[in-house]
Amino acid sequence: NAANDPFLPPTCYPYSIARNHARLTLEVPESGGHGGFVSFNDAGTYWSEHRITSFLQSL
Numbered sequence: 001n002a003a004n005d006p007f008l009p010p011t012c013y014p015y016s017i018a019r020n021h022a023r024l025t026l027e028v029p030e031s032g033g034h035g036g037f038v039s040f041n042d043a044g045t046y047w048s049e050h051r052i053t054s055f056l057q058s059l
Contacts, residue, residue: 002032027051 001008018026032047 001034002029004031005034007034025055 003010003013013028014026018024
């Protein structure tokens with residue numbers, strides 16, 4: 001979820017855990033609200049699909 005999620009407070013994100021974890025990546029976009037990742041782009045794919053592909057290619 002995004003940092004501007006109207007349902008979840010900023011304190012719900014495990015920043016300190018993610019910061020100190022070798023195998024955990026926490027990604028909190030600034031905007032997008034609650035479930036903003038389900039928005040389609042022009043290609044008909046989900047934002048989350050692009051992020052997964054990008055992350056795996058970076059390994």
